Amino acid sequence: MSSATATARRGVPALLLAAGLLLAGCGGDAEADAGAGGHDHSGDAPATLAEDDGGYEGLHLADPYQKPEFTLTDSTGAPFDFAAQTADGPTLLFFGYTNCPDICPTTMADVALALRSVDPALAEQTNVVFVTTDPARDTSEVLGEYLGRFDADLPTSFVGLTGDQAQIDQAQLAAGVPQAEADGQQHSAMLLLYGTDGEADVAFNAGNNAKDIAHDLALVAAE
Numbered sequence: 001m002s003s004a005t006a007t008a009r010r011g012v013p014a015l016l017l018a019a020g021l022l023l024a025g026c027g028g029d030a031e032a033d034a035g036a037g038g039h040d041h042s043g044d045a046p047a048t049l050a051e052d053d054g055g056y057e058g059l060h061l062a063d064p065y066q067k068p069e070f071t072l073t074d075s076t077g078a079p080f081d082f083a084a085q086t087a088d089g090p091t092l093l094f095f096g097y098t099n100c101p102d103i104c105p106t107t108m109a110d111v112a113l114a115l116r117s118v119d120p121a122l123a124e125q126t127n128v129v130f131v132t133t134d135p136a137r138d139t140s141e142v143l144g145e146y147l148g149r150f151d152a153d154l155p156t157s158f159v160g161l162t163g164d165q166a167q168i169d170q171a172q173l174a175a176g177v178p179q180a181e182a183d184g185q186q187h188s189a190m191l192l193l194y195g196t197d198g199e200a201d202v203a204f205n206a207g208n209n210a211k212d213i214a215h216d217l218a219l220v221a222a223e
Contacts, residue, residue, distance in 0.1 A: 055219060056202045057212035064199035065192055067091070068174030072131065072161035075144030080161055082129065082171075083198075089125035090220050091194040092213075095177055097134035097184045098146040103206060104130075107191055108158070112150040113210035114217060122221050124155035131161045134184030135168050195220045 054060040067083055074080040082093075092111055096104035108130065115123040130147060132138035138146075143160025151158040163171070172179045172188070180187035191204040193216060202216050 054201065057215045058193070058202040058204040058208050061201055061203060064201045065176050065194075065203070067194045067198040067200070068171065068176070070167070070171040070174050072163040072167055072171060073140055075140045075147065075160045077140050080159060082161070086127040086129065086194070087196070087198075089127055089196065090122075090217055091127040091129065092217075093129050093131070093175060093192045093194065093200075094190075095131045095133050095172060095175070095180065095187050097132050097187070098138050098142055099134065100185070103189055106206075107189075107204075108147070108150045110208075110210040110213055111158075111191070112154060114213035115154050115156065117210070117214045118218055120155055122218065125221070126156055126217065128156065128158040129161060130158060131168065131171055132184070133168060133172075133180035133187040135162045135165055136183070138162050193217065193220055195223055197223075 048062045050060040050062040052060065067086070069081075069083045071079050071081045094104075094107055094111075096107070098104070111128055115126060115128075118126075128151070130143070132143060138160075140160070140162060143162060147158040147160045161171075162168070168184075169179055175192070177188035177190060189205050191208075191213075192200040193202050193204070193213075194200045202220065204213055204216075
């Protein structure tokens with residue numbers, strides 16, 4: 001999978017958030033896709049980065065993304081109300097699929113490394129949610145096995161969510177990321193970090209690493 005190539009540069013005003021709004025295709029080139037606009041990022045105008053970094057190592061969003069509301073099926077086969085069941089702590093949300101050769105496992109590995117480096121109490125409070133873009137293959141059982149490779153030694157369990165195609169499409173729309181294409185193999189590369197206020201002021205892409213995630217997670221938790 002090729003990565004979204006645009007990386008935020010501090011001090012550069014109003015950059016298009018191309019990094020998060022690209023569809024990263026496994027084994028192919030990233031393609032630009034219509035962004036999301038408005039405060040809930042459900043329109044067509046591209047989102048922008050803030051003129052300052054806000055103290056974040058990730059991408060400081062000029063207009064915060066709102067935590068979406070959707071219910072999908074978790075790796076135990078139970079319904080999972082995303083907004084309600086992630087209300088009590090910082091939340092990292094990513095859309096991808098288990099057969100992805102690099103961006104998805106790299107992102108999950110970076111999240112796991114970040115959680116190992118922060119205060120254990122913060123790691124325990126943090127919600128990590130992986131929503132499949134390939135529901136035809138990513139069953140609850142498949143997601144559970146896949147995410148277990150990353151969270152086995154952590155005080156928090158990664159949540160894998162699946163559903164039918166219409167539900168997955170709606171979840172992406174609600175989150176403000178472009179809908180995946182090519183049977184889910186071409187999808188957003190953006191990892192969103194929500195605070196307990198239900199807003200994501202920062203996001204990450206392939207230009208960020210575990211240290212960036214850990215730094216911003218601690219910052220968001222302290223707000």
